[in-house]
Amino acid sequence: MSNARFSIIPGWVVADRRLKGRDLQVLCVLGQHTNRKHGWCRRSQVKMAAEMGCARSTVQASLDRLVKIGAVERREVVSDSGRDSAHWYRVIYDRVTPEEAFREWDRDDELTDEELGADVLEDDSDTPADQPAPPAGISAPPAGPESAPPAGPGSAPINDSSLTPPAERTERGRGRDDGESDDPTKFAKRVKALELGTANNPWPGAIASSTAWALLQFEKLTPEERRLAEERRDSYLAECKAQKVKPVALGVYLRDKKFLDVSPLAAKAQVASAKIPVAPFGPVWAGMRALALLDGPEAVDVPLDVRDRARQMFEALRRSSEARALAYLQGKGIELGADGGLIFPNDFDQAEFRRRVCESGYPRANALHLQAKDRERGVAEARFGALVELCEPVPVGSALFEQWREHHEEAGWPFVPDPGSMPVVYFPRGGPEGLHDFEMAARAALRQERSDDHAA
Numbered sequence: 001m002s003n004a005r006f007s008i009i010p011g012w013v014v015a016d017r018r019l020k021g022r023d024l025q026v027l028c029v030l031g032q033h034t035n036r037k038h039g040w041c042r043r044s045q046v047k048m049a050a051e052m053g054c055a056r057s058t059v060q061a062s063l064d065r066l067v068k069i070g071a072v073e074r075r076e077v078v079s080d081s082g083r084d085s086a087h088w089y090r091v092i093y094d095r096v097t098p099e100e101a102f103r104e105w106d107r108d109d110e111l112t113d114e115e116l117g118a119d120v121l122e123d124d125s126d127t128p129a130d131q132p133a134p135p136a137g138i139s140a141p142p143a144g145p146e147s148a149p150p151a152g153p154g155s156a157p158i159n160d161s162s163l164t165p166p167a168e169r170t171e172r173g174r175g176r177d178d179g180e181s182d183d184p185t186k187f188a189k190r191v192k193a194l195e196l197g198t199a200n201n202p203w204p205g206a207i208a209s210s211t212a213w214a215l216l217q218f219e220k221l222t223p224e225e226r227r228l229a230e231e232r233r234d235s236y237l238a239e240c241k242a243q244k245v246k247p248v249a250l251g252v253y254l255r256d257k258k259f260l261d262v263s264p265l266a267a268k269a270q271v272a273s274a275k276i277p278v279a280p281f282g283p284v285w286a287g288m289r290a291l292a293l294l295d296g297p298e299a300v301d302v303p304l305d306v307r308d309r310a311r312q313m314f315e316a317l318r319r320s321s322e323a324r325a326l327a328y329l330q331g332k333g334i335e336l337g338a339d340g341g342l343i344f345p346n347d348f349d350q351a352e353f354r355r356r357v358c359e360s361g362y363p364r365a366n367a368l369h370l371q372a373k374d375r376e377r378g379v380a381e382a383r384f385g386a387l388v389e390l391c392e393p394v395p396v397g398s399a400l401f402e403q404w405r406e407h408h409e410e411a412g413w414p415f416v417p418d419p420g421s422m423p424v425v426y427f428p429r430g431g432p433e434g435l436h437d438f439e440m441a442a443r444a445a446l447r448q449e450r451s452d453d454h455a456a
Contacts, residue, residue: 006216007031009091013071014188014215024185025052026062027071030089042077044086063089182223190226191215194233194250201234209249217254225257232259239263275379280372281419284380286426287387287442289368293413294439297361306352307344310334314342354412362414373417386445390438393424400431407432 007028014024029048033041045063049056066072075088191214195206218226236259240247248258278284310332318325329336333351335343345351360366371378394400396419404427408415419425428438 008034008212010071011212013069015192016069016071018065018069019185020065021062021185022052022054022058023062023065024188026059027066027091030072031091034091040075040088040090042086042088047086182226184219187218188215190230191218191250194218194230197233197237201237203233203237203250204247206250210251214249214251214254217251221254221257225259229254229257229259232262235262276382276385278371278378278380278384280375280377281416281422281425283388283391283426284384285368285372285378286391286428287438288380288384289365289416290391290428290435290438291442292362292364292368293411294435295364297357297412298363299361306349307342310344310348311342358412358414365414369414369417372419383446387442390429390442390445391426392429394427395424396422400427401425403431 007030009024009027009031013019013027026048029051030041030043033043035041045056045059049059052059063072063074067074071092073090073092075090077085077087191211195203195211195214197203218229221229236253237247239262247253248256253259276284278288314325314328314334317328326336329342333345333348337343368378394404405415407413416425428435430437
């Protein structure tokens with residue numbers, strides 16, 4: 001295992017949505033083993049898999065993906081016996097390497113013969129890292145017809161020192177495997193959220209400080225410490241403001257665990273009073289709207305003489321415009337008889353009831369609709385931020401968008417207002433069929449937040 005204390009990778013790749021699973025971890029392992037002199041590393045996939053505690057096939061898939069998106073360059077190596085050997089990898093910056101350099105590096109490289117021989121000869125099963133290599137003749141999958149393009153200008157700085165002792169790396173490794181609730185692939189997003197904050201409350205000085213270093217400090221924390229760091233972020237900044245002291249940099253806040261100095265009661269009070277913006281047609285707006293509809297309609301008053309009222313409205317419109325009067329009847333499904341009387345459909349009373357329920361039975365949803373029509377941002381309690389991950393963007397006019405429209409009509413719900421030029425509108429994930437799962441997850445998340453607040 002490398003004794004490097006940190007790993008340098010391209011900043012742009014951290015938020016690249018094409019990354020999956022262990023991709024970022026594989027990239028960091030390559031950076032950890034990169035040779036400080038020439039910027040390349042020669043590393044066995046089996047050895048990498050052993051370090052990460054996963055299957056070799058997982059490492060191979062991540063490397064293929066990293067090569068494809070232009071984050072890594074790979075040079076395949078075949079041994080004298082014809083078998084695939086450990087390959088050369090480079091985290092891409094901008095340097096083109098001459099052919100003869102690889103031959104020189106092969107002589108100088110510090111890898112053992114065992115590491116050079118034990119590479120991608122296994123199948124795609126979870127093969128133990130110390131299992132002997134299969135017979136020769138099984139080649140590694142192709143890396144692609146051409147080298148990946150540079151990720152950006154500037155030469156790659158190469159690490160040769162180290163921030164984390166082996167014991168702490170082992171502890172951090174255990175923390176990474178504790179489930180999706182602490183998924184390491186989302187750490188960069190969580191640190192960025194700590195920097196940006198909510199409601200125009202960014203971390204002071206974040207724009208001039210190192211996000212990569214803050215991310216490293218975040219990774220060192222236990223899952224519970226990460227949760228507390230996020231939960232008490234605003235409380236820490238509020239206490240600093242109250243005491244008229246300058247907050248430390250975000251990385252220092254995480255490294256020194258400043259969140260532990262925040263009063264738990266103050267943290268709970270801060271969370272309970274925090275607000276988040278609600279953008280029209282966005283994920284929080286969509287989640288709140290869906291929950292309002294799923295709660296069912298409130299009682300509405302429907303007059304007993306709905307047919308008489310329809311007749312009165314028709315006669316009033318007819319006095320000013322025959323065309324408008326006939327259009328009114330058509331919209332109600334009413335026909336004009338030969339004798340001038342009105343012929344009502346059999347389900348007219350039920351249809352009128354459904355119409356009134358749709359128009360006025362969902363006041364919370366209609367308030368969100370009015371906000372969207374006026375293109376005004378609203379605010380909501382911070383706990384509703386849990387709805388963001390439970391909603392997805394749906395392209396306007398797409399098949400899924402029309403499925404949502406049909407579901408609203410069948411359920412008697414008011415549909416979303418005209419989105420205008422907006423390309424997408426958010427709805428609960430999974431389409432109408434996923435509403436039950438959405439409701440269970442959303443109510444569980446919101447109930448948990450409320451119980452935590454009350455417990456304080």
